[in-house]
Amino acid sequence: MSIKWFSLTVDAVDPPKLARWWAEVLDYQVVFEEDSYSAIAKDEWTFPGIAFNRVTEAKTAKNRLHWDLNPTDQNAEVERLLAMGAVKADIGQGQVPWVVLADPEGNEFCVLVPWKHPEEVS
Amino acid sequence: MSIKWFSLTVDAVDPPKLARWWAEVLDYQVVFEEDSYSAIAKDEWTFPGIAFNRVTEAKTAKNRLHWDLNPTDQNAEVERLLAMGAVKADIGQGQVPWVVLADPEGNEFCVLVPWKHPEEVS
Numbered sequence A, B: 001m002s003i004k005w006f007s008l009t010v011d012a013v014d015p016p017k018l019a020r021w022w023a024e025v026l027d028y029q030v031v032f033e034e035d036s037y038s039a040i041a042k043d044e045w046t047f048p049g050i051a052f053n054r055v056t057e058a059k060t061a062k063n064r065l066h067w068d069l070n071p072t073d074q075n076a077e078v079e080r081l082l083a084m085g086a087v088k089a090d091i092g093q094g095q096v097p098w099v100v101l102a103d104p105e106g107n108e109f110c111v112l113v114p115w116k117h118p119e120e121v122s
Helices: A015-026 A074-084 B015-026 B074-084
Strands: A003-012 A029-034 A037-041 A049-054 A065-071 A099-102 A108-111 B003-012 B029-034 B037-041 B049-054 B065-071 B099-102 B108-111
Touching: A003 A015, A003 B015, A015 A029, A015 A037, A015 A049, A015 A074, A015 B003, A065 A074, A065 B065, A074 A099, A074 A108, B003 B015, B015 B029, B015 B037, B015 B049, B015 B074, B065 B074, B074 B099, B074 B108
Parallel strands: A003 A049, A065 A108, B003 B049, B065 B108
Antiparallel strands: A003 B065, A029 A037, A037 A049, A065 B003, A099 A108, B029 B037, B037 B049, B099 B108
């Protein structure tokens, strides 16, 4: 008996559009798409994927769950994401080494300082 | 240049406690732990992990992001999770084949009907 993390599922006003946006961010594939539900993943055998589920209500508060993303180049990725339609987000983070952005539906995420496993670095 | 999904980060009132709860759910390891920030993952080389970050404010609304979990046995897993302190959650889902639960800090997640890749089934 076991249970596995299948997907992170995101309430979305426009699931196909937000799914394609995140697929471009992460270089993921769209593995399932219909009007009310879209899913993306690294490939169809890799879990968790990210699913987008249609809701009618817009976001009203800071999300309690968010993505942290590990870039190879923080500045370059922030520039790329802003050009794609992300926006800078102020959730009271103050001066921190990561950059807080929000996706086109307002979901916060952080672009970290590039991180490598200590055994990769040494 | 690339960016990778490093972790799903969860605002938590008690990060070490909630991290250990989720590690037990998913059979993950605690890969980092301090009072204000804990992280779990399948192992320290597998991403995304799940991180828990201390906040003082409690949850006030349904989360817009949630976990979907794929069990080998839905009923047995729901029983196990309820015994661990999960609670059934009503987010207006009505009659659906998945079971909506909430973790000890109220974060919703779904226990799906067991899913196998079509190529595994055939």
